Amino acid sequence: MSEQLQERRTADTDSETLVEVRELRTYYESNRLFGGNPVKAVDGVSFDIRRGETLGLVGESGCGKTTLGRTLLRLERATGGTVRFDGRDVTKLAGTELKAWRRNAQIVFQDPDSSLNDRMTVGEIVREPLDVHEWRMPGDRRERVRELLDTVGLHPEHYYRYPHQFSGGQRQRINIARTLTLEPEFIVLDEPVSALDVSVQAEIINLLEDLQDEFGLTYLFIAHDLSVVKHISDRVAVMYLGKLMEIGPTEVVFTEPANPYTHALLSAIPVPDPTAADGRIRLHGTPPNPRHPPSGCVFKTRCPMRIKPADYPDMPDAVWDAIILLEDLLAERERMMGTIGWRVREMIGRTPAVGTIDEIYAELFGELDVPASVESVLEEIAAAARGGNHGRAIERLDDAFGGPCSADAPAVEAVGTDTRFSRCHRHQEPYPSPRAVLEAQSPE
Amino acid sequence: MSSTRPILTVHDLETAFFTEKETIRAVDGVSFDVTPGETVGIVGESGSGKSVTARSIMRLIKSPGAILDGSSIRFHHLETVREFADRFPGRTVDLTTIESVRRPDGGSEHPSQRVAPTIIDRIRKGAETELQFLDAEACVFVTAGNADEPASIDAGFIDITRTSGPATRAMRGGRIAMIFQDPLSSLNPVYSVGNQIKEALRLHQGLRGRAASRKAIELLEDVGISDARRRVKEYPHEFSGGMRQRAMIAMALACDPEVLICDEPTTALDVTIQAQILDLLADLQAQRDLAIIFITHDMGVIANVADRVNVMYAGEIVESTDVVSLFEAPRHPYTVGLMESIPGAQAGDRLSSIPGTVPTPTQPPTYCRFVERCPKAFDACDRIHPASLPVNDDVPDHRARCLLYPEDVDEATALARHEEEPQ
Numbered sequence: 001m002s003e004q005l006q007e008r009r010t011a012d013t014d015s016e017t018l019v020e021v022r023e024l025r026t027y028y029e030s031n032r033l034f035g036g037n038p039v040k041a042v043d044g045v046s047f048d049i050r051r052g053e054t055l056g057l058v059g060e061s062g063c064g065k066t067t068l069g070r071t072l073l074r075l076e077r078a079t080g081g082t083v084r085f086d087g088r089d090v091t092k093l094a095g096t097e098l099k100a101w102r103r104n105a106q107i108v109f110q111d112p113d114s115s116l117n118d119r120m121t122v123g124e125i126v127r128e129p130l131d132v133h134e135w136r137m138p139g140d141r142r143e144r145v146r147e148l149l150d151t152v153g154l155h156p157e158h159y160y161r162y163p164h165q166f167s168g169g170q171r172q173r174i175n176i177a178r179t180l181t182l183e184p185e186f187i188v189l190d191e192p193v194s195a196l197d198v199s200v201q202a203e204i205i206n207l208l209e210d211l212q213d214e215f216g217l218t219y220l221f222i223a224h225d226l227s228v229v230k231h232i233s234d235r236v237a238v239m240y241l242g243k244l245m246e247i248g249p250t251e252v253v254f255t256e257p258a259n260p261y262t263h264a265l266l267s268a269i270p271v272p273d274p275t276a277a278d279g280r281i282r283l284h285g286t287p288p289n290p291r292h293p294p295s296g297c298v299f300k301t302r303c304p305m306r307i308k309p310a311d312y313p314d315m316p317d318a319v320w321d322a323i324i325l326l327e328d329l330l331a332e333r334e335r336m337m338g339t340i341g342w343r344v345r346e347m348i349g350r351t352p353a354v355g356t357i358d359e360i361y362a363e364l365f366g367e368l369d370v371p372a373s374v375e376s377v378l379e380e381i382a383a384a385a386r387g388g389n390h391g392r393a394i395e396r397l398d399d400a401f402g403g404p405c406s407a408d409a410p411a412v413e414a415v416g417t418d419t420r421f422s423r424c425h426r427h428q429e430p431y432p433s434p435r436a437v438l439e440a441q442s443p444e
Numbered sequence: 445m446s447s448t449r450p451i452l453t454v455h456d457l458e459t460a461f462f463t464e465k466e467t468i469r470a471v472d473g474v475s476f477d478v479t480p481g482e483t484v485g486i487v488g489e490s491g492s493g494k495s496v497t498a499r500s501i502m503r504l505i506k507s508p509g510a511i512l513d514g515s516s517i518r519f520h521h522l523e524t525v526r527e528f529a530d531r532f533p534g535r536t537v538d539l540t541t542i543e544s545v546r547r548p549d550g551g552s553e554h555p556s557q558r559v560a561p562t563i564i565d566r567i568r569k570g571a572e573t574e575l576q577f578l579d580a581e582a583c584v585f586v587t588a589g590n591a592d593e594p595a596s597i598d599a600g601f602i603d604i605t606r607t608s609g610p611a612t613r614a615m616r617g618g619r620i621a622m623i624f625q626d627p628l629s630s631l632n633p634v635y636s637v638g639n640q641i642k643e644a645l646r647l648h649q650g651l652r653g654r655a656a657s658r659k660a661i662e663l664l665e666d667v668g669i670s671d672a673r674r675r676v677k678e679y680p681h682e683f684s685g686g687m688r689q690r691a692m693i694a695m696a697l698a699c700d701p702e703v704l705i706c707d708e709p710t711t712a713l714d715v716t717i718q719a720q721i722l723d724l725l726a727d728l729q730a731q732r733d734l735a736i737i738f739i740t741h742d743m744g745v746i747a748n749v750a751d752r753v754n755v756m757y758a759g760e761i762v763e764s765t766d767v768v769s770l771f772e773a774p775r776h777p778y779t780v781g782l783m784e785s786i787p788g789a790q791a792g793d794r795l796s797s798i799p800g801t802v803p804t805p806t807q808p809p810t811y812c813r814f815v816e817r818c819p820k821a822f823d824a825c826d827r828i829h830p831a832s833l834p835v836n837d838d839v840p841d842h843r844a845r846c847l848l849y850p851e852d853v854d855e856a857t858a859l860a861r862h863e864e865e866p867q
Contacts, residue, residue, distance in 0.1 A: 167801050198489075200489075202795035224715070270722075
């Protein structure tokens, strides 16, 4: 899969690639006594960033976007995969080579309050990278800092002030000045404007765009605010639970999203127009725990267009939704009852009371008209769960209702053009595409 | 939009913080109404006084802050007025009887209901010291019916700024509830979620034991938490961000409040979760005829939830109108600036922004507080403090605090009207 991708991407050489990420993985090992699953914060991510472009990276909190940014800069250690920067694999760099490379790649953090040292003056903060890298003579450094303060729209006399004397927007300017000191080529902007008010946000975005033009910078712009990403990015990547779900040119992704997750994410943005029709796709639930990602497609637990199992093509949508929810609840219980704490409590007879499977059934299916064929399988599942065998119940459910989304992880597919990729089973025959499903759902 | 009478009237609210260096007038003369079933939005940048307004209504302002004399926040819910008149007879004032004794001009042709507002205005203006009848403790005012027989009261209000002790506590949480921006720091990490909901039930409704547990589970189900029976025993850290906010909403609704204040309830949440929470609030509002005050800085959210919008700047409401006219035709230069700085809403390459920051008001206003940042400022803006006037005669409900309005009269007339308006 990745080889194919690489070929396709190297064929596309309209501009030079600066950062080339292939199958990057960052796992956090469990530090429990008896082991456990690692958290797969970044799980097999591949993409390129071209010189001088802005790649937007969006996703919900906990999807791994910040970890991805930090791994690119070697602030986290990659578990696997490569990050080639100008053709050189930086995941293997060490010692002086690493230090020298770090001049080239910088980061702006989200919270301007906690990312500046309150006990240092603005001048000291901005100068610190120059001191660390022993750039020229101290006099030159001071001169350089004054220039930079001017570049980011602060005054040279701010040199001797302390961060608390500045507003949020100004503090973010200080942060930006600090990243520019060593003339990097690549900057990771980790939610640089989410802590700021809209009017200030606009100023900082304008500044970032000016600096990009002036110094030919390449940005990875991480944000959860999609309207900001839409404004600043050339291309946008959408991440969910450690995987890239879709990547493509901003304009196309925003107007014709290919992946169901992108659809849902975009439709959830509140439009600043009270008369606009409400076309929101409602996603139920929250992203799953990254320590226990679902089998198959990571988005299957919340996907509004999950493919129905082939054996039950006529199942009503409401029943199908309830089954997806049941799958989630059973998995949650299985995990809860599998912990050592639970087993100990069970031995001493002190398990907290939980709702029985029948109560869950009443909540989920109580008001639904369940077809007989589905009903009989549900009965089997309930019987297994009643006996305390949640593993067996989940197996049976997966067996009967799993469908293709549960069977295996969707591959990355080119959608339309060869600059756009998305991970979804619906891009394959014979399933209708996410767009077709969406159009069928809305009556217009 | 509901056309019933307001349930909450905020009148000339002034909240200041007294520091050693200066007095910060965080909220400076804010007035608005909320009716049942309606959502009133308050938008503005950080430091504009949105949250202090909400906290004043909840009486959560702590020293060195204080609500200044002359402010009035009136809660008109009839059952509550009756209940309070019953519980606090010593603090109840019958305005109908006092009016007949104390009418300054002596005219008697006015029915007492029409006269009562004069007194109310004098109370509001801080003139109660002249009116000797008014006990410092008085907080329940009856404007129709007999105050001695709570069941016969037909109209009245509770002035929240004058309540204290048990009356404040019965109001806060019981009648007016609030949900905050950061659900993790507003939940206690060492008590289970169910425990915290039960605390509210015990304090306000006297429910204990099993009945309380059952009610807590019901509430969690109402706010869309599945498997509530298990969840009720879990701790806040076991909940996701969206679920914590749902739990906060369940707690706020535990006592069946009439007014719900939402202070940036979705700012810390992802868009997909934000959509869920906004839907939930809309459903609950429809079911319970809740009056909601919704505070946010996100214009997109405000467009989706609000019926009426108040735009705040430096402690004042600078523009107030229904949501559709606000987005169709914003009038105050500040609102225009806010709308233009939303990314994605504009076609151009560069985002327009409002240069500068919100000033911290330390003195009563004698000029327009937006003048330094205003692209349309002219000479008079430095010397006249604009009053809140209708933007033109056709839309009396669309008010702006800007010398450019009313727009259907010439500049001199407009300025004169701003000057003669009582500040």
